[in-house]
Amino acid sequence: MKFAFVVLFSAVLAFAYGQANLPAAQPCDEALCKLPHCRCSSTNIPGALSASNVPQFVLLTFDDGVNIGNMVLYRQLLKNRFNSNNCPAAATFFVTHEYTDYTMINELYNDGHEIALHSISHRNSMEYWRDASVSTMMSEIGDQRSQIAHFANIPVNTIHGVRLPFLQMSGNSSFQMKAGAGLTYDSSWPTIAFQDPGLWPYTLDYRSVQDCIIPPCPTASIPGPWVLPMVAWTDLSGFPCSMVDNCYDHPHGSDDAAWYNFILKNFERHYLGNRSPFGIYVHEWFVRVNPGLWKALQRFAGVINNMNDVYMVNAKEVIDWVQNPVPNNVYRQRPCKNLLRTQCLPNICGPLPAPEGEKNYYMQVCSRCPSRYPWVGNPLGL
Numbered sequence: 256m257k258f259a260f261v262v263l264f265s266a267v268l269a270f271a272y273g274q275a276n277l278p279a280a281q282p283c284d285e286a287l288c289k290l291p292h293c294r295c296s297s298t299n300i301p302g303a304l305s306a307s308n309v310p311q312f313v314l315l316t317f318d319d320g321v322n323i324g325n326m327v328l329y330r331q332l333l334k335n336r337f338n339s340n341n342c343p344a345a346a347t348f349f350v351t352h353e354y355t356d357y358t359m360i361n362e363l364y365n366d367g368h369e370i371a372l373h374s375i376s377h378r379n380s381m382e383y384w385r386d387a388s389v390s391t392m393m394s395e396i397g398d399q400r401s402q403i404a405h406f407a408n409i410p411v412n413t414i415h416g417v418r419l420p421f422l423q424m425s426g427n428s429s430f431q432m433k434a435g436a437g438l439t440y441d442s443s444w445p446t447i448a449f450q451d452p453g454l455w456p457y458t459l460d461y462r463s464v465q466d467c468i469i470p471p472c473p474t475a476s477i478p479g480p481w482v483l484p485m486v487a488w489t490d491l492s493g494f495p496c497s498m499v500d501n502c503y504d505h506p507h508g509s510d511d512a513a514w515y516n517f518i519l520k521n522f523e524r525h526y527l528g529n530r531s532p533f534g535i536y537v538h539e540w541f542v543r544v545n546p547g548l549w550k551a552l553q554r555f556a557g558v559i560n561n562m563n564d565v566y567m568v569n570a571k572e573v574i575d576w577v578q579n580p581v582p583n584n585v586y587r588q589r590p591c592k593n594l595l596r597t598q599c600l601p602n603i604c605g606p607l608p609a610p611e612g613e614k615n616y617y618m619q620v621c622s623r624c625p626s627r628y629p630w631v632g633n634p635l636g637l
């Protein structure tokens with residue numbers, strides 16, 4: 256009985272994210288691909304709403320380690336910020352394990368922000384990520400979910416999203432991993448072909464029409480996870496940029512009026528267009544070294560927080576809306592999302608022996624201290 260279960264379970268795993276040949280995705284059939292679990296890749300507004308009835312979502316995301324070096328800016332920008340429906344405004348953090356203070360992850364979570372995955376190692380090699388198998392994806396990202404939940408003491412089922420390091424996809428494998436691990440969405444896939452009007456989130460049941468900027472992109476049919484496309488901005492010379500820090504021709508660092516206009520121009524392409532989610536995808540260091548951008552972000556946030564059809568929300572909330580699209584007047588009346596608050600009793604751990612080399616590490620966690628420095632293959636540091 257037990258043996259049979261193990262065999263069956265392994266077969267299911269092998270099917271779910273093994274190397275077995277996946278079915279190639281076929282052209283999307285709108286009649287078969289229906290919400291809430293399937294959506295064809297397109298710029299059509301979900302639910303066939305007209306643009307003026309669509310809540311405009313603004314997605315502010317930050318990548319990489321969270322620590323005292325960048326918490327100052329996060330707190331300054333985000334604390335006590337509310338949307339016009341009186342629900343707290345929120346951002347999404349794609350976190351890496353290294354240089355992360357897990358007590359601060361706990362704080363961000365308790366302030367209503369979304370904690371998402373950006374790999375344990377963030378290894379500095381495009382080839383590593385491009386060639387990553389499903390099992391590498393599982394040990395880098397699938398395992399990071401339980402790692403963050405454990406060390407930051409936050410519920411594992413509040414972690415839904417992934418952004419791959421360097422936005423380097425590996426074809427089907429990261430999506431197979433997401434399907435197998437029950438993760439909801441990916442936000443690693445830039446588009447410049449579907450910028451105006453912007454591409455709305457969609458699933459991979461059927462073939463994607465999205466342009467593949469950093470190949471390989473997935474081409475198999477992989478039901479389950481959503482693609483939250485990174486719709487590019489346009490820089491001052493008209494060139495596309497998928498993250499704000501990639502905008503080559505951007506305003507001068509300290510010119511906050513120019514930065515504000517720059518943000519507004521890019522925002523208006525969405526707000527006056529098909530209202531596809533407007534992403535402000537940025538690294539904290541870039542905001543810090545461009546004080547004009549820092550000021551402009553505060554000003555922009557203040558403006559949209561007073562607009563009755565614009566909302567700064569988490570990426571997961573955007574997917575939730577796409578799955579169940581309702582007009583703005585209905586959306587506004589909804590109660591704010593429920594937050595299950597958790598506590599952090601901080602522990603400073605170390606020196607912890609590292610898996611490779613003689614370097615010792617220190618960590619701040621909300622759990623008991625691990626006995627070794629946690630890493631790929633040993634995410635809890637047992």
Ligand SMILES: *[C@@H]1O[C@H](CO)[C@@H](O)[C@H](O)[C@H]1NC(C)=O
Pocket residue numbers: 276277278279280425426427471473474475476
């Ligand atoms: C993804 O799966 C499809 C369908 O099986 C296959 O044709 C394609 O080569 C795969 N992509 C990669 C990068 O392995």
Ligand SMILES: [Zn+2]
Pocket residue numbers: 318319373377420421
């Ligand atoms: Zn990164």
